[in-house]
Amino acid sequence: MGAEERDVGRERSRANGASALRRGATDRPRVRLDQPRAPRRTFLPEYDPEAFGRLSEKIARFLGTGRFLVWMTATVIVWITWNVTAPGAWRFDRYPFIFLTLALSLQASYAAPLILLAQNRQADRDRITQEQDRKQNERSIADTEYLTREIAALRLGLGEVATRDWLRSELQDLQRDLEQRQPAGAQSDERDR
Template identity: 35%
Template structure:
């Protein structure tokens, strides 16, 4: 049977056993692509990246850098250098601009943490959005595959019925 002749409500009842009015957007999209015989798969990363703003991409970069071992090690070296410079080297000439207890260093670290934490949270929120897009897309692809399998079963059943009829006519 040609699918193009079936309406969306008929497809919904036949393959999803649902009232067409109760279809969600994903199910409607799957049935439309099924009826029109066009593929539904897409790369969910490309979909999400197309929707990302400059701030979103910047948050991802900051989180990627701030959460790396390279950043942690280099930041530790800088902190150790700062303390060594202000405690030992510059203090010999009374030029230490931030002597122990490193009040200016604490201020800088607090400011960095105040800025970095919300940016990392933005990146985590984006990851959650990415996961939701991927899950929705996976559902659509799985539903489409299930409908295609049901359609193939119908074709096989029709073919087997026709073969049985042909065998019955030959045996008479």
């Protein structure tokens, strides 16, 4: 009877519109969003992308130097000289130098992606630097505009400030007004004193 009751229960839940996802969720433990997931096991080796990026940049910098070109040229010259002039049993790569070609191809196949990786990292750094420079320029422009407004306000304020020359001219005007208002006899008395 237990199997029949389960079948009836399933039919009822289907009729009520319960989804298959919800039915299956009761079988699994509930996922907690406030806790980090447990790391999954992988069979691939794990590496630190930053360490690998730094190493690739070091290699790319070395590949772009004159020292690398000198060492590579010296190695190829020694390789060819050895395989042409050494006794037959000591030669390890005869005339078409297939092993040398293979070694140079292998070096080039690794050098190109390492150089591209280093360029990508440099482009990322340049983009971040440009973003920071842009923000700094925006702050500088805002500061300059603020200072410009402040200087304009100070100029307007200074236009209303009484200066020494303005005070002198006002005092002279007042003195003339007072002299004109006094009767003629009072002016001669004042001069006598």
